[in-house]
Amino acid sequence: MQVRNFCIIAHIDHGKSTLADRLLEFTGTVTKREMKEQLLDDLALERQRGITIKARAVSMRYTYQGETYELNLIDTPGHVDFQYEVSRSLACCEGALLLVDAFQGVEAQTVANAYSAMEHDLAIIPVINKIDLTHARPDEVAAEMEQSLGSDPDAIVKVSAKAGLGIEDLVATIIEKIPPPSGSVDAPLQAMVFDSNYDDYRGAITYIRVMNGTVRKGQKIRFLRAGTEHEVVEMGQFQPHRTACDTLRAGQVGYLICNIKSLKDVHIGDTVSVPGKQAAEALTGYSRPKRMVYCGLFPSDGQDFSELRDALGKLSINDPSFEFEPETSDALGFGFRCGFLGLLHMEIVQQRLEQESDVDLVQTAPNVTYEIITKRGETLTIHKPQDVPDPGDIEEFRQPIVRCNIVVPTDYIGAVIKLCQERRGIQYGQEYLGPTRAMLIYDIPLAEVIYDLHDKIKSCTRGYGTLDYEMQGYEAADLVRMDILVNGNRVDALSVVCHRADADRRGRAVVKKLKSEIDRHMFEVAVQAAIGSRVIARETVSAMRKNVTAKCYGGDITRKRKLLQKQKEGKKRMKAVGSVEISQKAFMSVLSTG
Numbered sequence: 001m002q003v004r005n006f007c008i009i010a011h012i013d014h015g016k017s018t019l020a021d022r023l024l025e026f027t028g029t030v031t032k033r034e035m036k037e038q039l040l041d042d043l044a045l046e047r048q049r050g051i052t053i054k055a056r057a058v059s060m061r062y063t064y065q066g067e068t069y070e071l072n073l074i075d076t077p078g079h080v081d082f083q084y085e086v087s088r089s090l091a092c093c094e095g096a097l098l099l100v101d102a103f104q105g106v107e108a109q110t111v112a113n114a115y116s117a118m119e120h121d122l123a124i125i126p127v128i129n130k131i132d133l134t135h136a137r138p139d140e141v142a143a144e145m146e147q148s149l150g151s152d153p154d155a156i157v158k159v160s161a162k163a164g165l166g167i168e169d170l171v172a173t174i175i176e177k178i179p180p181p182s183g184s185v186d187a188p189l190q191a192m193v194f195d196s197n198y199d200d201y202r203g204a205i206t207y208i209r210v211m212n213g214t215v216r217k218g219q220k221i222r223f224l225r226a227g228t229e230h231e232v233v234e235m236g237q238f239q240p241h242r243t244a245c246d247t248l249r250a251g252q253v254g255y256l257i258c259n260i261k262s263l264k265d266v267h268i269g270d271t272v273s274v275p276g277k278q279a280a281e282a283l284t285g286y287s288r289p290k291r292m293v294y295c296g297l298f299p300s301d302g303q304d305f306s307e308l309r310d311a312l313g314k315l316s317i318n319d320p321s322f323e324f325e326p327e328t329s330d331a332l333g334f335g336f337r338c339g340f341l342g343l344l345h346m347e348i349v350q351q352r353l354e355q356e357s358d359v360d361l362v363q364t365a366p367n368v369t370y371e372i373i374t375k376r377g378e379t380l381t382i383h384k385p386q387d388v389p390d391p392g393d394i395e396e397f398r399q400p401i402v403r404c405n406i407v408v409p410t411d412y413i414g415a416v417i418k419l420c421q422e423r424r425g426i427q428y429g430q431e432y433l434g435p436t437r438a439m440l441i442y443d444i445p446l447a448e449v450i451y452d453l454h455d456k457i458k459s460c461t462r463g464y465g466t467l468d469y470e471m472q473g474y475e476a477a478d479l480v481r482m483d484i485l486v487n488g489n490r491v492d493a494l495s496v497v498c499h500r501a502d503a504d505r506r507g508r509a510v511v512k513k514l515k516s517e518i519d520r521h522m523f524e525v526a527v528q529a530a531i532g533s534r535v536i537a538r539e540t541v542s543a544m545r546k547n548v549t550a551k552c553y554g555g556d557i558t559r560k561r562k563l564l565q566k567q568k569e570g571k572k573r574m575k576a577v578g579s580v581e582i583s584q585k586a587f588m589s590v591l592s593t594g
């Protein structure tokens with residue numbers, strides 16, 4: 001049987017999942033009745049957020065001009081946090097549908113994804129979706145695609161995924177334009193792992209694309225990078241339900257089940273081959289997932305610690321790119337330091353935690369990973385601000401820089417340039433996508449991007465600006481660790497790393513906020529922001545003068561009891577910094593100041 005392997009690349013909400021549904025329906029892989037809305041995003045949360053998080057593959061059969069084809073659609077995640085997974089999925093395809101919304105036009109992610117597809121030498125089929133919309137502007141969008149992506153306007157396939165228009169034409173184009181896979185069935189087994197997920201009954205399910213050779217049920221295989229060997233217990237394809245088979249040959253896409261208990265043992269980008277001398281070479285492009293954003297998660301009630309640990313453990317079974325380790329904080333008690341691929345990944349994990357457990361969480365401000373060269377010549381990798389050594393010990397302080405593509409209507413170019421400059425961005429380029437839209441290219445510190453850049457771009461472009469970024473590397477910068485002291489004691493959870501020039505402003509804002517949240521004590525409380533031993537901002541909570549309980553008189557007795565009960569619970573949530581009692585609410589409000 002002839003095979004075509006392809007993926008759909010698109011900006012969020014341009015209709016990727018809807019188009020995938022229509023393809024499944026058109027090829028008879030699922031009937032209309034079976035078609036649940038957005039079959040490919042099967043996690044409830046994904047549906048809620050409308051973002052495809054994990055890549056998956058579906059295999060369709062279609063007869064075209066008398067010949068039956070196996071059409072494998074590899075679903076790619078659309079968000080920058082999952083760029084590595086996207087690149088591995090692309091490496092398993094010969095072609096890509098480049099899907100653009102007929103009203104929205106080319107967006108930042110469209111460009112970024114199209115460039116990745118070109119780097120992988122994929123045959124690209126330009127597609128304009130949503131032509132049913134009354135305000136669709138397919139001709140202008142076609143011109144934008146020609147200008148920014150080099151698409152031939154005559155080659156663009158116009159469809160409506162929702163209304164099912166143009167689907168037959170699209171399937172014919174897929175068969176005609178995307179080349180068949182080129183591997184050899186007789187060569188040694190060489191297959192790419194492009195995804196995995198966890199099944200409570202079967203363990204890890206590994207998604208592979210066979211590049212060369214054949215894999216058979218019952219055979220011994222070896223994961224070349226992980227260096228582990230397993231027996232193939234079951235294999236098959238998703239059509240779209242798991243359907244077992246006995247062999248997968250060069251060019252095909254499918255899954256393997258090998259009694260692997262943990263997803264940590266399956267590495268995306270790894271190569272599957274046979275044990276011993278017959279093994280093929282490992283495929284290139286493998287790397288480990290890099291966690292770029294860290295934060296602390298603490299149960300707001302200390303008694304929930306073990307419940308939180310269990311919930312995090314359960315989550316990491318399904319998501320090996322998320323990691324966590326225990327952390328203690330004077331201010332927040334026992335909790336965990338958690339590492340994520342990016343901001344969105346962090347939000348997703350948090351939401352899942354909230355949905356799947358009852359633990360009430362306190363989250364510290366997210367920070368990026370820093371590198372520090374000490375005076376003694378050591379290189380430290382820093383995941384939390386408290387670990388930054390004192391200023392006197394630091395030779396060089398480095399931070400991650402990302403290259404941002406920002407697509408904006410031309411009216412807002414000035415506002416976005418100003419924003420990027422304030423965020424210490426360095427302009428790298430500017431291109432016009434058409435008469436009304438442009439793409440700005442900036443190198444910006446990742447810390448500034450995760451701080452608020454995305455929201456700020458959205459608000460200064462009335463929601464029309466889109467942002468995409470990729471890691472460039474680490475660069476030295478004038479960074480400092482700013483601490484918050486309460487009566488001379490450092491509050492560990494409130495330390496942050498920031499640019500020296502921003503420290504004064506941020507320090508003043510935090511101490512002011514904290515002052516307003518700390519109750520009066522019998523003594524004066526000094527709230528300070530400091531860099532090393534140098535204090536840069538100070539506020540004072542003056543000592544208590546009169547008896548506040550004197551105010552409690554009269555009133556309804558049951559209400560008073562309730563109040564007392566509440567106060568008792570509140571007391572549990574008080575944390576002591578030195579001899580100063582600070583409520584958890586105070587920490588939380590300061591953490592949300594950023």
Ligand code: GTP
Nearest residue numbers: 012013014015016017018050051052130160161162
């Ligand atoms: P992510 O999973 O978030 O990346 O989004 P997606 O690209 O998969 O988009 P999805 O298929 O979820 O579609 C986004 C929205 O556009 C949904 O509300 C769809 O109903 C709508 N949509 C998709 N295709 C069409 C179309 O052809 N016409 C119209 N009018 N709406 C469409």
